[in-house]
Amino acid sequence: MTRRRWIADTWTLREDRPATAALTGEQANHLARVLRAQPGQIFDVVAGGFLHRAEVTTVSPESVEFLMHEELEADAALPLRLYLAIFKFDHFEWAVEKATELGIASITPVLARRTEKHLAQAAMKRVERWRRIAHEASQQSRRTDIPEVTDPIALKLALEQEQSPTRILLSETEQATTLSSALEAHPRVQTAIAIGPEGGWTPEEMTLFAQHTWQPVTLGPRILRAETAAIAAIAIASTHLG
Structure with a gap:
């Protein structure tokens, strides 16, 4: 089954620590209240133009945070x-x-x-x-x-x-x-x-x-x-x- 994909509102991509990302506002509210996301669930998350497999770490209607795992292959926009x-x-x-x-x-x-x-x-x-x-x-x-x-x-x-x-x-x-x-x-x-x-x-x-x-x-x-x-x-x- 294809994993649901989200585009992060904020993220931190650094070589000296694990990458993280978060959804806020309407995206977070939908993921928390409608889809009832739980810590440990896996989604595809786009951050800074890169696609990652990401694990939910915390969930609230205001913010859903992720720990970013491996980068996935993705298509670029048309020129x-x-x-x-x-x-x-x-x-x-x-x-x-x-x-x-x-x-x-x-x-x-x-x-x-x-x-x-x-x-x-x-x-x-x-x-x-x-x-x-x-x-x-x-x-x-x-x-x-x-x-x-x-x-x-x-x-x-x-x-x-x-x-x-x-x-x-x-x-x-x-x-x-x-x-x-x-x-x-x-x-x-x-x-x-x-x-x-x-x-x-x-x-x-x-x-x-x-x-x-x-x-x-x-x-x-x-x-x-x-x-x-x-x-x-x-x-x-x-x-x-x-």
Whole structure:
């Protein structure tokens, strides 16, 4: 039977003493009250990006502590950064969850020209919720890390900061170059993918992408919702980057 996996809230990893870790808050409460964990039980615990077999030492609704044993083999995140223009929050949150499950390394919410004004204004207040969703999805999908969910950022600044060797823009106007063919030309390197809001990128934004050498690609003839495009793109990219 597969052991339940948890991502530690705090940990101590030192060579001169046994490694320890702890769950706090909602995780501890769930493990203590719902699952009724007891000292001596064994779980898989991720701490500092490393996966360990871990033994429960103390249990309370506020904190569950572990003694870490041997390090276990684990898969790394995809070398893939997602730039996702902000759209309706319930759809956006679904995209965050599924992108996490598929192994994305980071998610950057982007304030685009066609991002609805009330969503742009409220986005900063939603970031912690998006990070909790990523945390829970990482745990559920048995990842050994949690993707970084950055603060929302204006598109121009995001493009100025991104330095991935391969930078790919999903574009409704591109008809020839597919995502697969673009990735085949640059296999297994750090890659950034940008996905626009409802209504797509404006011509001015497309020019901005071109100035920063982002390559436009297509996912095919169908027009996809932003969250569907995100998941399709990550799934395709994983076959080239995984």
